[in-house]
Amino acid sequence: MSLENHHPLTSISSSTSGFLGQNKLSIRTQNLSIPAKNSGISRCIATPTLEKNEAYKTKVSRNANMAKLQAGYLFPEVARRTEAHKLKYPNAKVISLGIGDTTEPIPEIITSAMAKRSYTLSTIKGYTGYGAEQGEKQLRSAIASTFYANLGIEANDIFVSDGAKSDISRLQVLFGSNVTMAVQDPSYPAYVDSSVIMGQTGQFQTRVEKYENIEYMKCTPENGFFPDLSTVSPTNIIFFCSPNNPTGFAASREQLTKLVQFAKDNGSIIVYDSAYALYMSDDNPRSIFEIPGAKEVAIETSSYSKYAGFTGVRLGWTVVPKELLFSDGFPVAKDFNRIVCTSFNGASNIAQAGGLACLSPDGLKAMQEVVGFYRENTNIIMETFNSLGFKVYGGKNAPYVWVHSPGQSSWDVFGEILEKTHVVTTPGSGFGPGGEGFIRVSAFGHRNDVLEACERFKQFYK
Template identity: 65%
Template sequence: MPPKIIQTRSSSPWKRRVGACIAKCTVTAGWRTKVCRNVNMEKLQNDYLFPEITTRRFEHIQKYPDAKLISLGIGDTTQPIPNIVTSAMAEYLLKVYKPCFSLWNVKIDSPLNIQKLHKRLNVVLYFQRLVNPYDGLQYSLALSTIEGYSGYGAEQGQQALRKAISETIYRDLGIKDTEIFVSDGAQSDIARLQMLLGSNVTVALQDPTFPAYIDTSVIMGQAGDFQEDSDKYGNIEYMKCSPANFFFPDLSTISRTDIIFLCSPNNPTGYAVSREQLKELVEFAKENGSIIIYDSSYSAYISDDSPRSIFEIPGAREVAIEISSFSKFAGFTGVRLGWTVVPEELLYSNGYPVVKDFNRIVCTCFNGASNIAQAGGLACLSSEGLTAIHGVVNFYKENAEIIAETFSSLGLEVYGGKNSPYTWVHFPGQKSWDVFNEILEKTHIITVPGRGFGPAGEGFIRVGAFGHRDSILEASRRLKNHLR
């Protein structure tokens, strides 16, 4: 029998103390600790967006077990990682776990044999074998040898990779490798930056925007209570971005805040800010003494002259932090690898360098990205790796064009899809969750309701371009047949 849920209100000293933290607390019957729940967790509205999408997907599969579901929702890449990248990861594995592979009678005595081996046995099999319980003995034996053992790396990332990011991604922008911190992804870095900033800062963010910015702000205690009438949290400055203002906020109407989150190309709208707009934002931050946290995770998708980094703008080094990722750039959604740039010129109000505090956060809370992932990241930034990865990015951009054309042919207003893998589609007068449910029910296609990205996302859906070409074409056919 499941535990009984009860509402507790009591005049006992301990429960009065709990009540000071939580006015009305839902607990399970039976023994419990005397630790108050983080009051900021109670402020969060519903579940995080993407697990909710996953839940509805599962329910739909249960309802229609024979339906061929197409997922254009959660932005998970689908194309294989280029061979040059996986080869570098496999070679690292082969070197580190040489004793383990010798038990399988695998010769790895030359680069040529390594390449031949990779062609015969896909690198995925190595990962599978290393985590297969049946092969746990060999894995353990490898760790008990000098050749097979690998311990902590530098918390900030391998020097070779930091240098490659500096010279390849930020060439001619003056970003030093010591200002780059390699991580396990941009989303993790958002949380680390929030820890760095603390609970006493004020925050502004785009509306709509990636939900991790707002949720981490709430969890850190930067936000006030949720306002039902406005669908917004108190103490958060929502910068509305809509077709009416070309998805860039009117900064003359924005109150001064300590922190400004901005993602370009934006998730979910797909809009990339122009150079003039970004100059305006940097000047706004300098005038107000604010710090911009700039998310450039989708910069590889930019086709026009929109800036790929905020550090292309003069003065940005004094007011900005940039986070980025290999996830959508190189298909590392499962591999997990990203980076954050904190310039030396960025100072707190007392003159102390922000980079020194972020280094302390990283060293305290993170033991460094996976060595295997970093080997792959380094291969991504080679000339051959960049060529291969750009080919995959272009494939997704072609998918986005197909999706945008599909919704346009249905007479809908379509945004994004040019500098981004996301298409932002407007359904006037409709609730975005209703649109999500209708498309799922009629076409067996997963999208993402715009409301999940903020109140300004109501009436929109986000459609991702991550899918195999046959799935994208099939989705286009279904949409045209069922939504006319």
């Protein structure tokens, strides 16, 4: 099904260059008469003069790497265009199936544990201040036994954090600016943007829509959304997300075995993002550490955000196995521990109480129910686009539907859908050049909103 017959929404400029110009600073020239020492002569000293409309500037140079970043970060840009649409259509009911933000209430078995911990802080006996930067021992042990049982991962290998996204940036600080990096294309944009900010890349190449010095591992329907590793140039770091955001693809055991061997052959470190592992509906690995030898070449990040609705609560973790060593034999975990202790005072003790409750038998059951709800939303969206004749991917192992719209700019398709249906999606090109020609539709939404959005799609594309 082609979208070519519909008129795209005119793109909206993302320039913020006028920000500093909003506060004008004007200083009049003043001549100050200051008596000279041991002399009857007065000297005139002029104060600095600024033109009427010239803003004061410091002498601090801007980080040149920030200037390499293209436009706005994907999700704030989607939000900005959505707000502009709401101003244009103030009476429209705008439904968001764009940003992957959860919508359903956190199960009470979890919130009650957070409430109890919160009230305990108001007592002398129950009050606690700073905790261990790596996380509370009981929670680290529970994560190890729940998600990494029989995989050789221990509590001391786990660093509890305020979310996987934060840990991605901390890992980039750990690696420094002199490493090379590979990333799935398309993939979560934080991997690339954090690499740019750290100075690991060259300039953005507009013609191919890629940064210099990043190895883009193309993932398409033609290769089953798993890169042809025989064509991938070796790099120091490999970012890999499974189930993938945005395509929804989950790598098989055989494919991850090839990835681990590829890393070993080239001396690389894999940063494996398993934020959607609980959505897996088949027998694909939930963790990279299910693959023999992975502890020697991999780090794994994960999060409670999409498992338990903790997008606002903020809680995640990163696994750095003791077996993972730098080229000089120094343990990676020791340096990451130093980064964590320098930049972070530990996750909220209230959030950690909720995280621990999630891993109780009742908490795990409650989380599975939440995940099951979003799976049902995903099926509704998949069925809708399939019925309209689109080529649709993902959905089975992740809460994202990857819809193909060949021959059109994905930002144009995003704008067209927003303009005609008042539904927010996410343009595929925001996830990398390999995402051009696709849109991502998120299953995170209230059921009535998902059903209404799908009815609007049907009316528009019928």
